[in-house]
Amino acid sequence: MVARWLGIYPAITLLLLVLGPLLLGRVPTPVSALILTAILVPLTQFVVFPLVERLTGGGWVRFPVLHGRARYRTALVVWACTYPLITAVLLATLPALLGRVPLPVVTLVVTLIAVPLQSLVVLPRVMPLALGWIRGGAVRS
Template sequence: MNPSSSPLRLTVGRWLGIYPSITLLLLALGPLLFGHLPTPIITLLLTAILVPLTHYLVFPLIERLTGGWVLFPAQHGRAHHRTAIVVWAVTYPLITLVLLAVLALLHGKTPIPVLTLIVTLIAVPLQSLVLLPAIMPKVRPWILNGTRSLAHKGA
């Protein structure tokens, strides 16, 4: 395994992309959403923006900014899009559960950047080190339908 694609580096890379992205989204949209919509709907809207944003734009930027210290699996076409769908399907319920737990304790008492720090420090390792490794092998045939392999950038 390429050290740049190790589970720990991928987790750190994901967190480096997700934390500032969700923080900025919540700073911009939080006042319009919190108190007006139920948490599962807020999470649905935010993850519908966040997952494509990070998957297609932020993670490639993280690779460049870290000089290749972290390399996300390179996929193209249908496999790339299907992976994004699977990641969203894992992320939405996970973030909803974490937010329901954390918001009950901290909403209105904690600034958004601290709130998102807490949520991402819980959710990203769970997603990256537990849930995705358990789910991806099961959905790999669907993801790769019509493609030969999951190549890694730089490998």
């Protein structure tokens, strides 16, 4: 969870510094979350997490290595879990934070809520159900 947060926090902060002025407060929060998560999940899965693993020498942090369709299917499952979670967290926190605190503080609060929920609650329940599909078979019900 800490390693995920180490990758996600700076990635979403930079992404929001670039896209935030175009999205936040201009388009509905669910649309902002859709755009941001559509960029963030592949960015973290395919670029940021491997970079975090390399920077930590691979001994402290190890992310699962998947190949082919499994890699893309995993990213899709992660996105399908991330989008509603981030949307809910943004709807709950943005009214109190946006415009009142600097953007890095907003992303700090959002990621400190969302990453543990996703890593410890949502993904451990969803991934076993999707494992068959991820590996190339049907989704387990």
